[in-house]
Amino acid sequence: MSNSVTQIQKADTQPYVNPETITKKDIRSVALRWLFFNTSAWNWERMQHIAFAWSLLPVLKKLYKDKKQLGEALSRHMVFFNSEPTIGTPLIGAIAAMEVEKAKGEEIPDDVFNAVKSGLMGPLAALGDSLFASTVNALLLSFGMGLAMEQNLLGPVGFAVVWIMITLGFVLWGTQIGFQKGINLMDTEAFSEKTITTTTNILSILGLTVIGGLSASFVNLTTTVTWSFNDKATELQVILDGLMPKFLPFLLVLALWYLHDRKNVSVMKLLLYLVIFGAVGSLLHVF
Amino acid sequence: MLWESIFIAFFAYLGWIATPWLGGQAIAWYVFGRPLIAGTVVGFILGDVQTGMVIGATINALYIGAITPGGAMAADMNFAGYIATALAMMTKVSPEVAVSMAVPLGLIGTFTWQAFATINAFFAHLADRYAKEAQLGKFTFMLLGAPQILAFILRFVPAFLVLYLGAPIAEQVLKLIPDWFTHVLTVVGGLLPALGMAVLLKMLVRETSILAYFILGFLAVAALKLPIFAVALAGVALALISFSLGRKEGEAHV
Numbered sequence: 001m002s003n004s005v006t007q008i009q010k011a012d013t014q015p016y017v018n019p020e021t022i023t024k025k026d027i028r029s030v031a032l033r034w035l036f037f038n039t040s041a042w043n044w045e046r047m048q049h050i051a052f053a054w055s056l057l058p059v060l061k062k063l064y065k066d067k068k069q070l071g072e073a074l075s076r077h078m079v080f081f082n083s084e085p086t087i088g089t090p091l092i093g094a095i096a097a098m099e100v101e102k103a104k105g106e107e108i109p110d111d112v113f114n115a116v117k118s119g120l121m122g123p124l125a126a127l128g129d130s131l132f133a134s135t136v137n138a139l140l141l142s143f144g145m146g147l148a149m150e151q152n153l154l155g156p157v158g159f160a161v162v163w164i165m166i167t168l169g170f171v172l173w174g175t176q177i178g179f180q181k182g183i184n185l186m187d188t189e190a191f192s193e194k195t196i197t198t199t200t201n202i203l204s205i206l207g208l209t210v211i212g213g214l215s216a217s218f219v220n221l222t223t224t225v226t227w228s229f230n231d232k233a234t235e236l237q238v239i240l241d242g243l244m245p246k247f248l249p250f251l252l253v254l255a256l257w258y259l260h261d262r263k264n265v266s267v268m269k270l271l272l273y274l275v276i277f278g279a280v281g282s283l284l285h286v287f
Numbered sequence: 288m289l290w291e292s293i294f295i296a297f298f299a300y301l302g303w304i305a306t307p308w309l310g311g312q313a314i315a316w317y318v319f320g321r322p323l324i325a326g327t328v329v330g331f332i333l334g335d336v337q338t339g340m341v342i343g344a345t346i347n348a349l350y351i352g353a354i355t356p357g358g359a360m361a362a363d364m365n366f367a368g369y370i371a372t373a374l375a376m377m378t379k380v381s382p383e384v385a386v387s388m389a390v391p392l393g394l395i396g397t398f399t400w401q402a403f404a405t406i407n408a409f410f411a412h413l414a415d416r417y418a419k420e421a422q423l424g425k426f427t428f429m430l431l432g433a434p435q436i437l438a439f440i441l442r443f444v445p446a447f448l449v450l451y452l453g454a455p456i457a458e459q460v461l462k463l464i465p466d467w468f469t470h471v472l473t474v475v476g477g478l479l480p481a482l483g484m485a486v487l488l489k490m491l492v493r494e495t496s497i498l499a500y501f502i503l504g505f506l507a508v509a510a511l512k513l514p515i516f517a518v519a520l521a522g523v524a525l526a527l528i529s530f531s532l533g534r535k536e537g538e539a540h541v
Contacts, residue, residue: 039305039312041414041434042358043407050414050430057423071421078418082357085313129356130490137317138352142515144323145351148344151337155344156327160318167313202530204491205500209522211352211491212504213515215484218348220477246509249481254498256485261492267361270482271394278475283467287474 022059022100024176027093029058031175034092035168038085046080052092053077059096063103073099076110083121084128089171091120093178094185101182112183119186123196131200135207137163138214219249223286288377288454294332296447298325299369304355305403305438307431316355322347322368322389329372342372345382346389349476353483356490358404361482363396365442370449377454378461387472390479392449399441407434500525 033055041050053074064070083091095113102108140159147155178185185191225236240247256274259265265273281287301309302319309315318324326343330336350364367389375385414429492498500522507513507521 035313036307036311037430039316040307040438041407041410041430042305042404043411044358044404045408045411047358050411053418054427054430067421071419074418074421074426075415078415085311125356126490129354130487133313133317134352134354134487134490139515139519141321141323141347141351145344145347148323148327148340151341153327153336153340156323156340159321160324163318164310164314167310167317171313198533201493202526202533204497205526205529206519206522207487207491208497208500209504209507209525210515210519211484211487212501212506213508213513213518214351214504215481215501216505216508217515218351218480219484221474244506244510246505250505250509252478253481253484253488256481257488257492260485261489267359267482267486270485271361274478274482275390275475278478279471282471282474 022062026058026062027096027176027179028172030055030092030096031089031171034089035085035171047082049078049081052081055092056096056099059099063099076113079114081117081121083125084133086167086170087128087132088121088124089174090178090185090191091117091124093175094182097179097182116183116186119193123193127196127200131203131207135210139210142214142217215249215253216246219253221248221252221287223248225286289451291332292447292450295329295369295373295450296443298328299365299446300439300443302365303438303442304400305434320365322350322364325365325368326372329369329376333376335376338376339372342375342382342385343368346371346386349386349389349479351480351483352487360397360400362393363400364393366396367393370446373450374454374457378458380461383473384469386476387469390472390476399445403437403441406437410434
C-alpha cells in the first residue's frame with residue numbers, strides 16, 4: 001500500500017530532465033508580478049491565491065514544459081493565501097526555490113508547501129500591517145501633509161517618491177533573499193517565527209510611540225461647556241487644558257481601543273457609535 | 288466638467304486597492320489612494336494644485352494610519368479623497384466643508400470593495416479549472432481581465448456619475464445645508480482618526496502595560512509639542528533600550 005503511494009508520488013513528480021536555470025531576472029519578474037497584481041483578484045474565499053500562483057509563472061514555465069506538470073504546479077498554489085504585499089515577499093521567493101528543488105527531483109509533498117506558507121504568511125502580515133503599512137506610511141504621510149498644508153508641492157511628491165523607493169526596494173530584495181534561503185527560510189535565524197515575533201514586539205514600541213504622537217496631532221475633540229458662578233464664567237475646556245492638553249482625544253482613543261480589543265466591538269459598530277456620539281454631542285452643544 | 292470628471296474618476300480607479308497598473312495595493316493604494324495624493328492630482332486636473340493639495344491633506348487627517356487588515360476596510364479613503372476634493376473645488380467651498388463631505392463618501396465607498404471581493408470568488412472557481420489544465424491565457428484573464436473590468440465598473444462608474452451629475456447639484460445642496468449639520472460633520476471628522484488609531488493599538492498591544500509607550504508618545508506631542516519625527520526617534524530609542532534589556536535578561540537565564 002505504502003509502496004504504491006510512493007510510486008504514484010514518484011511518477012507525479014517525474015523530474016524535468018534538465019530544468020532551465022532560474023536566473024535573478026526570473027525572480028525579479030516574480031517579485032514585480034506579485035507587487036503589481038497581489039490584490040487584483042482578491043476575494044473572500046481564498047484572498048490572494050490567484051495572484052500568488054500567477055506570480056510564480058516565470059519560474060514554473062521554465063521548470064515544467066509539460067502541460068500536465070505545469071497544471072499540477074499551478075494548482076498546488078490555488079489554496080488560501082494572504083500576506084502583506086511588501087513584507088510578505090521573502091515567502092514568495094522561498095516557495096519559488098522549493099519549486100526548483102521539486103522539479104530537480106526532490107520529494108516535496110504539497111503539505112510542505114502549505115506548511116511553509118501558513119507558517120510565515122501570518123507573522124509577516126502582522127509585521128507588515130501593523131508597522132510598515134500603518135506606522136511607517138503614517139509617519140511619512142504626516143510629514144507630507146505638514147508640507148502640503150503650507151502649499152509646498154514637496155509634501156505629496158516627497159511622500160510618494162520615498163514610499164515607492166522603500167516598497168520597490170524591499171519587494172525586489174525580499175524576493176531574492178527568500179529564493180536564496182528556500183525551504184530553509186523558516187529555519188534561518190532572521191525569518192524564524194520566533195525572531196519575527198520578537199522583532200514585532202520590539203518594533204511595537206516604536207509603533208506605539210508614533211501612534212501616541214499621531215493621536216495627539218490628528219484626533220480633535222474639545223468641549224464648549226461653560227457655566228457661571230457668582231458672575232464668573234468657567235469654561236470646562238480651560239480646566240481640562242490645565243490638566244493636560246488634548247485630554248479628551250486621549251480618553252477617546254483609549255476608550256475605543258478598550259471597546260475594540262477587550263470587548264470585541266467591531267470596527268463598523270464603533271464607527272456607528274462614533275458618528276452618533278459626535279452628532280448628539282454637537283447637537284446638545286457639548287462639543 | 289465632462290473631461291475633468293472623466294480624468295478624476297479614472298485616477299480614482301487607478302488608485303484603488305485592486306487596480307494593478309500603478310503598482311498594486313502596496314503603491315497604487317498606499318500612494319495614489321491616499322487623500323493627500325488624490326487631492327494633489329485633482330488639483331492638477333482642475334488647474335489649482337495648491338488648493339487641491341491643502342484639501343487633500345485636510346481630508347487625509349481623517350484616515351491617517353488606516354489600513355485594510357485581511358480585507359477589512361473601515362473607510363474608503365480613495366473615494367473620499369478624490370470625490371470630496373473635486374466636489375469641494377468645483378463648488379469652491381472650504382477644506383472644512385470638504386472634510387464633512389468626505390465622511391459619508393468614505394463610508395459609501397467601502398461597499399464597492401465588499402462587492403468586488405464577493406463577486407471575485409466566482410472567477411476564482413473558473414481559475415481553478417484553467418490552472419489545472421494549464422490554459423495560461425484564460426488563467427491570466429481571471430486576474431488581469433475579468434476582475435479588472437469589474438474593478439473599473441465598481442470604481443470609475445460611480446466616481447464619474449457622482450462628479451458629473453453631482454457637482455451642479457452639490458452647489459445647490461451645500462447652500463441648503465444648515466450650519467448645525469456642517470458642525471456635526473466637522474465634529475465627527477475630528478473623531479474619526481481615533482478609530483484608525485484604536486485599530487492599530489489592538490494590533491500592537493498584547494499586554495496592557497505596553498500602552499505606556501502610547502502614553503509617552505501622546506504626551507511628547509500634546510504636552511511637549513515635539514514634532515512627529517522627534518517622537519519617532521524617541522520611539523527608536525525606547526525600542527533599543529527594551530531590546531538590550533531583553534537580551535541581558537536572556538543571558539541571565541542561561
